Amino acid sequence: xxxxxxxxxxxxxxxxxxxxxxxxxxxxxxxxxxxxxxxxxxxxxxxxxxxxxxxxxxxxxxxxxxxxxxxxxxxxxxxxxxxxxxxxxxxxxxxxxxxxxxxxxxxxxxxxxxxxxxxxxxxxxxxxxxxxxxxxxxxxxxxxxxxxxxxxxxxxxxxxxxxxxxxxxxxxxxxxxxxxxxxxxxxxxxxxxxxxxxxxxxxxxxxxxxxxxxxxxxxxxxxxxxxxxxxxxxxxxxxxxxxxxxxxxxxxxxxxxxxxxxxxxxxxxxxxxxxxxxxxxxxxxxxxxxxxxxxxxxxxxxxxxxxxxxxxxxxxxxxxxxxxxxxxxxxxxxxxxxxxxxxxx
Amino acid sequence: xxxxxxxxxxxxxxxxxxxxxxxxxxxxxxxxxxxxxxxxxxxxxxxxxxxxxxxxxxxxxxxxxxxxxxxxxxxxxxxxxxxxxxxxxxxxxxxxxxxxxxxxxxxxxxxxxxxxxxxxxxxxxxxxxxxxxxxxxxxxxxxxxxxxxxxxxxxxxxxxxxxxxxxxxxxxxxxxxxxxxxxxxxxxxxxxxxxxxxxxxxxxxxxxxxxxxxxxxxxxxxxxxxxxxxxxxxxxxxxxxxxxxxxxxxxxxxxxxxxxxxxxxxxxxxxxxxxxxxxxxxxxxxxxxxxxxxxxxxxxxxxxxxxxxxxxxxxxxxxxxxxxxxxxxxxxxxxxxxxxxxxxxxxxxxxxxxxxxxxxxxxxxxxxxxxxxxxxxxxxxxxxxxxxxxxxxxxxxxxxxxxxxxxxxxxxxxxxxxxxxxxxxxxxxxxxxxxxxxxxxxxxxxxxxxxxxxxxxxxxxxxxxxxxxxxxxxxxxxxxxxxxxxxxxxxx
Numbered sequence: 001x002x003x004x005x006x007x008x009x010x011x012x013x014x015x016x017x018x019x020x021x022x023x024x025x026x027x028x029x030x031x032x033x034x035x036x037x038x039x040x041x042x043x044x045x046x047x048x049x050x051x052x053x054x055x056x057x058x059x060x061x062x063x064x065x066x067x068x069x070x071x072x073x074x075x076x077x078x079x080x081x082x083x084x085x086x087x088x089x090x091x092x093x094x095x096x097x098x099x100x101x102x103x104x105x106x107x108x109x110x111x112x113x114x115x116x117x118x119x120x121x122x123x124x125x126x127x128x129x130x131x132x133x134x135x136x137x138x139x140x141x142x143x144x145x146x147x148x149x150x151x152x153x154x155x156x157x158x159x160x161x162x163x164x165x166x167x168x169x170x171x172x173x174x175x176x177x178x179x180x181x182x183x184x185x186x187x188x189x190x191x192x193x194x195x196x197x198x199x200x201x202x203x204x205x206x207x208x209x210x211x212x213x214x215x216x217x218x219x220x221x222x223x224x225x226x227x228x229x230x231x232x233x234x235x236x237x238x239x240x241x242x243x244x245x246x247x248x249x250x251x252x253x254x255x256x257x258x259x260x261x262x263x264x265x266x267x268x269x270x271x272x273x274x275x276x277x278x279x280x281x282x283x284x285x286x287x288x289x290x291x292x293x294x295x296x297x298x299x300x301x302x303x304x305x306x307x308x309x310x311x312x313x314x315x316x317x318x319x320x321x322x323x324x325x326x327x328x329x330x331x332x333x334x335x336x337x338x339x340x341x342x343x344x345x
Numbered sequence: 346x347x348x349x350x351x352x353x354x355x356x357x358x359x360x361x362x363x364x365x366x367x368x369x370x371x372x373x374x375x376x377x378x379x380x381x382x383x384x385x386x387x388x389x390x391x392x393x394x395x396x397x398x399x400x401x402x403x404x405x406x407x408x409x410x411x412x413x414x415x416x417x418x419x420x421x422x423x424x425x426x427x428x429x430x431x432x433x434x435x436x437x438x439x440x441x442x443x444x445x446x447x448x449x450x451x452x453x454x455x456x457x458x459x460x461x462x463x464x465x466x467x468x469x470x471x472x473x474x475x476x477x478x479x480x481x482x483x484x485x486x487x488x489x490x491x492x493x494x495x496x497x498x499x500x501x502x503x504x505x506x507x508x509x510x511x512x513x514x515x516x517x518x519x520x521x522x523x524x525x526x527x528x529x530x531x532x533x534x535x536x537x538x539x540x541x542x543x544x545x546x547x548x549x550x551x552x553x554x555x556x557x558x559x560x561x562x563x564x565x566x567x568x569x570x571x572x573x574x575x576x577x578x579x580x581x582x583x584x585x586x587x588x589x590x591x592x593x594x595x596x597x598x599x600x601x602x603x604x605x606x607x608x609x610x611x612x613x614x615x616x617x618x619x620x621x622x623x624x625x626x627x628x629x630x631x632x633x634x635x636x637x638x639x640x641x642x643x644x645x646x647x648x649x650x651x652x653x654x655x656x657x658x659x660x661x662x663x664x665x666x667x668x669x670x671x672x673x674x675x676x677x678x679x680x681x682x683x684x685x686x687x688x689x690x691x692x693x694x695x696x697x698x699x700x701x702x703x704x705x706x707x708x709x710x711x712x713x714x715x716x717x718x719x720x721x722x723x724x725x726x727x728x729x730x731x732x733x734x735x736x737x738x739x740x741x742x743x744x745x746x747x748x749x750x751x752x753x754x755x756x757x758x759x760x761x762x763x764x765x766x767x768x769x770x771x772x773x774x775x776x777x778x779x780x781x782x783x784x785x786x787x788x789x790x791x792x793x794x795x796x797x798x799x800x801x802x803x804x805x806x807x808x809x810x811x812x813x814x815x816x817x818x819x820x821x822x823x824x825x826x827x828x829x830x831x832x833x834x835x836x837x
Contacts, residue, residue, distance in 0.1 A: 090390060093390050096570075098385070099384050153457065154455025154591075186490035190487035236619075238591070239594070240593075270455060272570045274569065274600065279596075297453075301574075302570035306568065
C-alpha cells in the first residue's frame with residue numbers, strides 16, 4: 001500500500017491543477033477559424049484482400065470465389081513475402097484481432113510457412129483458441145446451478161438469456177429466469193416475453209429494485225419448484241465504473257450463496273465491438289469471475305476477431321455465438337468455423 | 346495495452362530530437378507509431394491509410410521554425426488533422442419553417458437508439474421546443490415500453506401502436522402536427538446493416554415521413570465494422586449526421602473517425618452515459634485527444650466538477666497549500682476522488698502521466714484504499730490533526746481498530762509525511778511545477794472550452810493559488826522525483 005498514497009496525492013493535486021490552470025487561462029473567446037467541411041476522407045472502403053493473392057492489396061478486387069476452396073490449393077512454402085505479410089496483416093486487423101495479436105500471428109508465420117499462407121494463419125489462430133469450452137449444467141449436490149449473464153449495455157444479454165432458456169426448456173429442463181436488470185426501462189418486460197415464449201418461470205421486481213434480491217427470490221422459487229437451472233440477467237454496465245462493478249460482485253455473491261451456485265458466468269460481447277472488448281473482458285473477469293463468452297451479432301459484417309485476443313491474453317473461451325434473430329441462431333462456438341469466417345473474404 | 350501516442354513518440358524521439366527538421370525517414374517511423382495508435386483506437390484500416398496520407402502532407406510541408414520537438418510536431422499535425430476531419434464546422438440544428446421538424450434515428454441493434462431518442466427529446470426541450478416521440482421500433486420486445494418509460498420521466502409524450510412501423514411513423518408525425526408539437530423524433534428498430542428487409546423498412550419510414558434530419562446512432566466501442574455500418578446507412582438514408590453513444594466507456598472511440606471518414610457527415614451529438622441527461626453537443630477536440638491517448642483533460646475536469654464537492658476540495662486544498670494538511674483533509678480528498686471512478690480510469694484521462702504512474706494507479710486496489718480509510722477512521726480527531734502524538738500504544742490501538750497491522754499504520758504515517766512535504770514544495774513553487782505536459786494540456790483544454798463556468802469553489806481555489814509565487818519554469822527535477830517514487834511498489 002506504500003505507493004497508493006502517492007498516487008492518491010498525485011491524482012488530487014493534478015485535478016486541482018487542471019482546474020486552476022483552466023480557470024487561469026480563460027480569456028476572451030476568439031472565434032475558431034471556420035474551415036470548409038472536409039470532403040469524405042475515404043471514397044471507397046477497400047474490400048478485404050484474400051490471403052492467397054499477394055497483389056490483392058494493389059488491385060483491391062473483391063473476389064467472388066470462395067477463399068476456402070483456394071486455400072486448399074495453396075502451396076506457398078518457406079518465408080513470407082513482404083506482400084503476403086501485408087495481406088495477412090490487413091485481413092487480421094480488419095477482423096478486429098487487434099495490433100498485438102496480429103503481430104503475434106505474423107511472428108509465428110515468420111518462423112516459416114508450411115501449410116500455405118492461409119493454412120498457416122488458420123493453424124496459428126486455432127492454436128490461440130485452445131481452451132476447454134464445455135458448459136457446466138450441474139451444481140454440487142443439493143444446490144441449484146446458476147448461469148449469470150454480464151456485459152455492457154446493448155450487447156444482447158436479455159435476448160441471449162431468452163434464447164438459452166428456450167434451449168434448456170427444449171432439452172427438458174425446468175428453467176427459472178431472474179430479471180436482474182432492474183435498471184434499464186422495460187428490461188424485465190422484455191425478459192418476461194421470452195419467458196412466456198419459452199414457457200419458463202420468471203421472477204421479477206419493480207424497476208430500481210435491488211438486483212441481488214431478485215436473484216435471491218429466483219433461487220427461492222427455483223428451490224420450491226425443483227427447477228433445474230436459474231438464468232440470471234444483470235443490468236448492462238460499463239466496465240470502467242467501480243461502483244457498478246462492485247454491485248456486480250455483490251450480485252454474484254448472492255447468486256453463489258446456498259442454495260444457489262454459480263456454475264457459469266457468461267460475458268456477452270457484441271461482435272461489432274473493437275479493442276474495448278479486451279478491457280471489458282478484463283474488468284468483468286476481475287469482478288465476476290467470467291467463465292465464458294457469448295459472442296452475439298456475428299451475422300452482420302463484423303467478424304468479432306477480438307475474442308481471439310481475449311482468449312489468448314485472458315484465457316476466457318467463447319462458448320456460444322449468436323448468428324441471427326431466431327432461437328436456433330444461438331449456437332455452440334466451433335473454433336474451426338469461426339476461424340474460417342474470420343478469414344473468409 | 347493502449348500506449349499513448351505521446352509515449353510511443355517519446356521512445357522514438359531519442360533519434361528524432363537531435364535533428365531540427367523531420368527527415369523522410371523520421372516521418373515514416375513516426376507515422377508507423379501513429380498508425381498503431383489509430384488502429385488500437387479502432388480506426389478502420391482504409392481510413393487510417395487515407396488519414397496518414399493527409400498527415401504526411403502536413404508534415405512534409407511543415408516549417409522548422411517552431412519550438413516544438415519533432416515528436417510534438419507529429420502529434421500536433423495528427424491532432425489538427427483529427428479535429429479537421431471530425432468536423433471543423435458542427436452541424437447547426439435549424440428548424441423547419443412548417444413544423445414539425447422530423448428527426449429520424451437509425452442504427453444497429455444495441456447502439457443506444459432508444460435512449461438517444463429520449464435524450465434528444467430532452468435536449469430539444471431544453472432548447473424551448475415541444476418534442477414528440479414516436480416509437481417505430483416494433484422489433485425488439487419491449488422497446489416501445491422502454492421509450493414510454495423514458496418519455497414519462499422527461500415529460501414528453503410517446504406515440505406508438507402495434508401495427509406496422511411505417512404507418513406508426515406516418516401517423517406519429519401527423520399527430521404531432523395536430524398537437525402542435527414542433528419536433529418529432531422517430532425511433533426505428535435496430536438492425537444489422539446486411540439485413541435487406543429491415544433496411545428497406547427504415548427506408549420506407551424515411552420516405553413516409555421525409556425527415557429533416559436523419560441521424561445514425563453509432564456506438565463508440567465499435568471496431569473495424571463501423572465503416573460498413575455507416576456506409577450502408579448513408580447509402581440508403583443519406584444521413585445528415587452522427588450521434589455517438591457510450592463515450593463514457595474507456596474506448597478510444599476511433600469508430601467515430603471511421604464513420605466520419607466514409608460518410609463525410611459531422612458528429613452532432615454525443616452521449617456519455619445511460620441517463621437521459623448525459624447527452625450533449627459533440628466536441629471534436631475531445632475525441633481527437635482520446636484517439637491519440639493524450640488524455641482527456643476536459644472530460645476529467647467535467648467529471649471532477651460533477652462529482653466532487655467543490656467546497657470540500659477548495660477547503661482542504663487551501664489548507665494543503667498552507668502546509669496544514671491533515672489526515673482528515675486527506676480522507677476527505679480521497680473520498681472525493683473515489684467518487685469519480687477507478688484510479689486507473691482517472692489516470693487514463695489525465696494527460697502527461699507517465700506509463701509507470703498509470704500502471705501504478707491501475708494497480709491500486711479498492712481494498713487498499715478501504716484499509717487506508719479504516720486506519721484514518723480509527724484515529725481520534727486529535728490524532729488526525731496531529732500525527733505526532735501517535736506513540737506506540739496509540740498505534741497498536743489503531744491497528745487493532747482498523748483490522749490492520751502496526752506496520753501498516755507506520756507506513757501510512759510515513760507516506761503521509763512524505764506526501765505533505767511534496768505538497769508543500771509544490772505549493773511553494775506554484776502550480777506550474779507540475780509536469781510540463783500536464784500544464785500544457787490543461788491550457789489546451791482551457792482554450793478549447795472557455796464558455797463553461799468554473800464553479801465558485803474552484804474559482805476561489807484558483808485565486809488562492811495565484812497569490813502564490815507565479816510561474817517558474819517547469820522543473821524536470823520535481824517531475825522525476827515524483828515518477829521515481831511511484832514506480833517501485835517495494836515493500837509490501
